[in-house]
Amino acid sequence: MANNLASPLGRKKRPQLSLRLAYGPKDWPIGRAAAALCALILIIFGLRIYLVDDPLGGQPQVVLPIRSTLDTNPVAQQVAAPPDQRLAIVSDSSGSPDITEIPSQAMAAADESTLQRTEFGAFPELVEQTQHGPIPHVGPDGRTPFEAYSRPSLGPELIATTPVIAIVVTGMGLNQSGTMEAIDTLPDNVTLAFAPYARSLENTTAAAREGGHELMLEVPMEPFDYPNSDPGPQTLLTGYPPRANLDRLFWLMSRFGGYMGLINNLGAKFTSSATDLSPIMEELGTRGVGFIDDGSSNRSLTRQLAMANRVPYARAALTLDAVPSRAAILAKLAELEAQAREQGKALGIISGLPVSINTLATWAASLKEKGIELVPASALMKS
Numbered sequence: 001m002a003n004n005l006a007s008p009l010g011r012k013k014r015p016q017l018s019l020r021l022a023y024g025p026k027d028w029p030i031g032r033a034a035a036a037l038c039a040l041i042l043i044i045f046g047l048r049i050y051l052v053d054d055p056l057g058g059q060p061q062v063v064l065p066i067r068s069t070l071d072t073n074p075v076a077q078q079v080a081a082p083p084d085q086r087l088a089i090v091s092d093s094s095g096s097p098d099i100t101e102i103p104s105q106a107m108a109a110a111d112e113s114t115l116q117r118t119e120f121g122a123f124p125e126l127v128e129q130t131q132h133g134p135i136p137h138v139g140p141d142g143r144t145p146f147e148a149y150s151r152p153s154l155g156p157e158l159i160a161t162t163p164v165i166a167i168v169v170t171g172m173g174l175n176q177s178g179t180m181e182a183i184d185t186l187p188d189n190v191t192l193a194f195a196p197y198a199r200s201l202e203n204t205t206a207a208a209r210e211g212g213h214e215l216m217l218e219v220p221m222e223p224f225d226y227p228n229s230d231p232g233p234q235t236l237l238t239g240y241p242p243r244a245n246l247d248r249l250f251w252l253m254s255r256f257g258g259y260m261g262l263i264n265n266l267g268a269k270f271t272s273s274a275t276d277l278s279p280i281m282e283e284l285g286t287r288g289v290g291f292i293d294d295g296s297s298n299r300s301l302t303r304q305l306a307m308a309n310r311v312p313y314a315r316a317a318l319t320l321d322a323v324p325s326r327a328a329i330l331a332k333l334a335e336l337e338a339q340a341r342e343q344g345k346a347l348g349i350i351s352g353l354p355v356s357i358n359t360l361a362t363w364a365a366s367l368k369e370k371g372i373e374l375v376p377a378s379a380l381m382k383s
């Protein structure tokens with residue numbers, strides 16, 4: 001009654017509409033709906049697993065070779081793979097890597113005529129990418145860069161019965177015109193060692209390979225009078241942490257590709273320090289490259305450490321142009337011939353000076369008449 005008396009005269013009270021649903025939120029079967037939804041999801045997931053053969057659940061995938069300097073023992077790689085098959089990395093038309101099984105016999109029969117080098121000068125399966133660039137690495141089939149890049153030569157039987165001489169020419173690449181003259185003038189069996197600082201290394205090393213020469217990399221090492229005698233940037237130094245010297249080594253090894261081994265540039269102090277030289281030789285053994293000691297230091301430990309790490313190795317007997325004159329060089333070459341006849345083999349080092357190249361080319365032309373064979377340096381290297 002009070003409400004009616006308080007209402008304005010002449011107006012009727014509007015009826016209030018009720019929007020109450022038949023079932024309110026409190027009446028919804030939430031538990032049963034959630035249980036049904038979970039069951040539906042599980043059914044769909046189970047059907048997808050049963051019907052779709054995709055263990056990665058549709059995620060993108062890329063197959064890449066895993067390479068590490070921590071576990072690159074070629075013996076372990078051979079043991080891990082079946083004896084009748086090895087894994088090789090190939091690429092499909094889209095450029096995506098894939099893994100294909102290739103019989104080991106086929107891999108053993110492969111040679112340079114069937115394998116393509118990169119512009120860097122190396123076979124792609126024999127390199128590892130680092131922050132400095134690609135460096136040598138043992139291939140997935142156990143093939144080493146030393147084996148792949150060594151020039152074919154006389155067999156062990158002939159070398160054992162025939163006096164042989166190997167010559168390594170150092171300092172290649174520093175003078176481009178002189179380097180090209182050496183490539184064109186010298187016999188194919190002369191080994192050429194390139195300095196890591198030379199310009200146009202890709203061009204000069206490619207020309208050397210096309211000329212049939214096998215290649216080496218010169219590595220600067222600390223001499224006793226360093227820095228008065230400074231081999232150049234990234235020199236391997238005594239007293240440095242092993243990782244620091246290995247980083248320098250990787251920089252040097254990434255300058256060009258396709259070399260079968262390294263040769264020291266100076267380094268009498270470094271090669272006499274077992275503490276500093278050991279990690280370097282261990283790394284060379286892991287990567288499957290050789291080492292030649294230029295013979296300049298009687299305190300060098302390279303032979304012992306190379307043998308301990310199965311690094312293909314040789315030591316030069318003579319530096320042929322310490323006195324850079326034609327007469328002096330010919331006298332040293334005569335000494336090398338005498339050693340080859342006496343010991344069956346001899347290895348000499350000579351620089352890329354014009355007088356050295358011209359004298360060496362003239363001498364080599366008459367060597368076979370003396371009953372001595374000229375062989376690439378790799379033919380005299382043993383692991």
